Amino acid sequence: MSIVDQFGNLVTAAIGQTIDLGTTGDGSVSPAGASALAIDSGSSTSGNFTLTRNNGNNTTVVMTATLHGTAQKFTVTMSS
Numbered sequence: 001m002s003i004v005d006q007f008g009n010l011v012t013a014a015i016g017q018t019i020d021l022g023t024t025g026d027g028s029v030s031p032a033g034a035s036a037l038a039i040d041s042g043s044s045t046s047g048n049f050t051l052t053r054n055n056g057n058n059t060t061v062v063m064t065a066t067l068h069g070t071a072q073k074f075t076v077t078m079s080s
Contacts, residue, residue, distance in 0.1 A: 001037060001065065002045045010044040018068040019046060026054040027061025027078065035068050053078040 001019060003011045018035035029051050031037065037046040053061045060079035066072065 003039060012044050013039050013041055016041045020066045020068050021049060023061055023063050025061040026059035027052050029063045
């Protein structure tokens with residue numbers, strides 16, 4: 001994940017940030033939980049994550065990534 005401004009430009013973190021990752025539905029994310037990813041001070045990107053949807057028809061997994069300690073979040077939905 002990366003920190004970007006409203007124009008899509010990478011932004012360097014003034015202080016370290018962590019990102020909580022969680023899922024609902026038929027799948028999983030790794031790593032998961034509180035502060036699963038970190039964006040270090042002076043950096044603009046975190047480590048990687050893997051979102052997996054279970055096999056089968058009509059399965060959906062929703063991942064939510066939240067900037068730790070805030071209400072800022074986004075979701076990713078994978079479905080068949």
